[in-house]
Amino acid sequence: MPLKDYGVWKATPTSFTVERSDKDARSPHGYLKFKDGVSTKKLSSAINVKSISSDSRLVYWLIQDFKHPLTAKLKSLSFGFHRLSKDQRDIALDILRSGVVNVQDGSVVPHDLPGDKNDIVDFIQPFFDNAIKKQATVYIYGEQYSGKDGLHDVHMNQGSDGNFRSSNGIYQDGSAIVEYADGHWEAFFIAFASQTAQTDDKGQPKGPTLGKLLEKKSQPGGNDSLEDDIQEPNENIEAPSRPSNAAVAIAAAIVNPDGPDGGENLEVVHVVNNGPSLVSLKGWTIENKAGNSFAIPEATVLKVQGDKEGFNVKNTPLSNKGGTIILKNAEKQVVDRVTYTKDQASKSGSLVYFR
Structure with a gap:
């Protein structure tokens, strides 16, 4: 049967930890602690970061605007848990029907790999870390624990096969949506790669799995690298994203730090070691x-695969209208080059990921 105590919890996140393979190789989770000013209990939410199906990968959609x-x-909700029915379609969530994502924009990732920006942990950890740092408001969708002290099933809850068919239903999907004080919103949606990209009116699977639909996009080399003569992007022209084949690469950047341009907060570029x-x-x-x-x-030495460091790039302004960041070695050879759009740069204080 579909989820019984489905709803959304409005709260303030206080901490987030996530299990790597050395902690739980079979069914690891992320654990979000939060407070709502209403409950006297210690509140938390368990978020799956790996499937126990034969295809253990996840699909995620990270929307930073x-x-x-x-x-x-x-926004109109009071703090605390709000139980929802599938008939409340203006607020109950359905990843495939509510128009919150373009399914084709999903990325297929494993749970835990060496290196940077290549597994689910590398994306979900900074998403919640930033929300906690900025004291944002989080809206967690899922099923309430029987003890009324938190939520689980914070993922798509339809299109599953086998033993999980009994939990399928429409307008009962989980997610994390964050509201920031500056007025912008961010969202993180998760599904299992084994779930289907279409479902019937009871949430039962139809068509190909998300993994089969999206896996070509996620294969290394699936997107061409940028050529040396690339033009400076502007306005909202879509900038290519690509997996870097370089041993050292640009992983992410804050191109529009909080505060006025030229202020104390400098732009930051994160560099990662992808090699052995x-x-x-x-x-x-x-x-x-x-x-x-x-x-x-x-x-500066990047010691092991996955080691990364962020640099405050003094006297090297990164345009808020879109731009290019270039990494060169001691021989002045281009090691990596990434681009970002005006739209990506419009979100003050947010990381732009290059993957």
Whole structure:
């Protein structure tokens, strides 16, 4: 039968931890602690970061500028848990029917891999870390625990086969949606790769699985790398995203830090070691399209695969109208180059991921 105590919890997130393979290789979870000013219990939510199906991968949609009529309904709620029925379609969530995502934009990822921005943990951890740091308001969709002290099933709850068919239903999907003080919203939607991209009116599976539908997009080399003569993007032209084949690459950046331009908060560029050996960044630079250059501190060493470091790129402004970030080695060779759009740069203080 469909979920019994389905609803949405409006709260303030206080901490988030997530299990890697060394903690739980079979069914790991992320654990979000929160408070709502109403309940006296210690509140938390368990979020699946791996499937126990034969295809253990997840599909996620990370939307850092979430705009949907749903946000007005959520904002009007009081803090605490609100039970919802599938008939409340203006606020009950259905990932396949509510128009909150373009299914084709989903990314298929495993639970835990060495390296940066290549598994679900690498995306969900900073999503919640930022919400906690900014003291944002979180709306968690899922099924309430019997003890009334939190939620689980914070993922798509339809299109499952086998032993999980009994939990299928429409307008009962889980998710995490965050409202920030500056007025912008972000959302993180999760599904299992084994769930189908279509369902019938009872939420039962139809058509191909999400994994089969989207896996080509997620294969390394599935998108072409940028050429050296790429033009500076502007306005909202879509910038290519790509998996970098470089041993060292640009993983993410804050191109529009909080506060006024030229203020105390500098732009930050995160560099990651994708290779198996340590890499000295002595003599390396980070540049923008205009040719301004930041010299990475000479003592910087990325020691192991997945090791990363963020740099405040002084005197190398990153345009809020879209731009290019270039990483060069000591021989002044281009090691990696990424682009971002004006739309991506419009969200103050947010990380732009390059994957």
